[in-house]
Amino acid sequence: NEISEGKVTYKSPSNIALVKYWGKKENQIPANPSISFTLNACATTTSISYKKLASKTSNFSFDLLFEGKLKEDFKPKIEIFLNRIEKYLPFLKDFHFTIETSNSFPHSSGIASSASGMSALALCLMAIEQELNPEMKDDFFNKKASFLARLGSGSASRSIEGDLIQWGNHTDTDGSSDLYGIKYPYEVHPIFKNYHDTILLVDKGQKQVSSTVGHDLMHNHPFAKNRFDQAHENLTKLITVFSKGNLKSFIEIVESEALTLHAMMMTSLPYFVLMKPNTLEIINKIWAFRESSNTNVCFTLDAGANVHVLYPDSEKDEVFQFIKNELVAYCENGQYLCDRIGFGAKKM
Numbered sequence: 517n518e519i520s521e522g523k524v525t526y527k528s529p530s531n532i533a534l535v536k537y538w539g540k541k542e543n544q545i546p547a548n549p550s551i552s553f554t555l556n557a558c559a560t561t562t563s564i565s566y567k568k569l570a571s572k573t574s575n576f577s578f579d580l581l582f583e584g585k586l587k588e589d590f591k592p593k594i595e596i597f598l599n600r601i602e603k604y605l606p607f608l609k610d611f612h613f614t615i616e617t618s619n620s621f622p623h624s625s626g627i628a629s630s631a632s633g634m635s636a637l638a639l640c641l642m643a644i645e646q647e648l649n650p651e652m653k654d655d656f657f658n659k660k661a662s663f664l665a666r667l668g669s670g671s672a673s674r675s676i677e678g679d680l681i682q683w684g685n686h687t688d689t690d691g692s693s694d695l696y697g698i699k700y701p702y703e704v705h706p707i708f709k710n711y712h713d714t715i716l717l718v719d720k721g722q723k724q725v726s727s728t729v730g731h732d733l734m735h736n737h738p739f740a741k742n743r744f745d746q747a748h749e750n751l752t753k754l755i756t757v758f759s760k761g762n763l764k765s766f767i768e769i770v771e772s773e774a775l776t777l778h779a780m781m782m783t784s785l786p787y788f789v790l791m792k793p794n795t796l797e798i799i800n801k802i803w804a805f806r807e808s809s810n811t812n813v814c815f816t817l818d819a820g821a822n823v824h825v826l827y828p829d830s831e832k833d834e835v836f837q838f839i840k841n842e843l844v845a846y847c848e849n850g851q852y853l854c855d856r857i858g859f860g861a862k863k864m
């Protein structure tokens with residue numbers, strides 16, 4: 517198709533890993549498979565207005581607006597991404613792009629926007645690709661969007677669809693791939709539908725360790741091989757946990773994964789402690805509450821101090837009361853975000 521101009525918009529969610537991706541090979545190939553809940557409320561909305569140029573340019577031609585303002589300092593990251601994906605989207609130098617992007621969550625909340633941001637961008641570019649090739653099937657569209665998002669940020673490959681996404685080769689028969697995320701291929705018990713994630717903002721400061729640096733720390737890490745094997749074992753265990761709805765084992769795997777991610781950072785060279793005192797206070801409170809109540813509340817962590825509090829929908833009243841009464845006091849300025857499992861990106 518010949519097109520000269522247009523505009524596309526996508527809203528793409530963040531996700532929270534249950535089995536963590538930490539460590540990668542060349543070309544954004546994960547060192548181990550991972551699985552995540554797609555989120556709903558934490559999202560990035562990106563629009564791309566595109567206009568055909570008189571002739572192909574030698575450099576990418578684009579402007580970038582973040583929350584309505586020109587953002588020169590984000591451009592190099594986008595430039596690197598466009599360079600990586602140019603061979604898969606040959607039209608990139610035929611157009612001028614105006615990229616406008618904004619997040620639903622507060623700026624510098626310590627919430628990483630790379631998964632939602634890179635997936636939204638990849639989806640917009642795929643939508644332009646689809647305008648040029650209207651025959652494209654939805655399944656291919658999603659796969660390629662995830663493939664391209666991965667090249668921006670690994671975890672972004674898990675944000676195209678929902679509600680449970682696996683990325684990284686696990687077995688030869690489950691359809692998983694290192695190149696893109698897939699919808700979880702096995703049965704999932706209804707207890708995992710509508711799962712909640714309340715994100716406690718413990719430390720809103722700049723990330724101490726970028727994920728690029730973090731993944732690199734897994735090269736020559738003394739425990740790397742064991743860790744990568746463990747991720748595979750946990751994914752295998754999750755198959756029965758998800759189908760049976762075994763929350764005790766779910767909690768054990770999810771919390772162990774979070775602590776292992778941090779253990780990897782504490783035992784790398786250089787080493788980092790990314791938890792804050794309040795992170796540990798919250799973890800201890802969650803454990804005590806779980807003991808004393810009949811709930812299945814548990815936590816997970818990203819590569820930072822914030823705590824994601826996970827719980828089933830059937831326990832939401834009791835757990836949310838506990839969060840408000842006992843955990844919010846440990847958040848910076850009392851800030852937290854209420855999210856839940858979501859079903860993937862949407863064209864706007």
Ligand code: PMV
Pocket residue numbers: 532533535536537538550630669670671672727728777818819
């Ligand atoms: O997508 P990246 O390169 O920013 O890595 C994300 C890594 C973790 O968030 C810590 C874990 C994960 O699987 O999302």
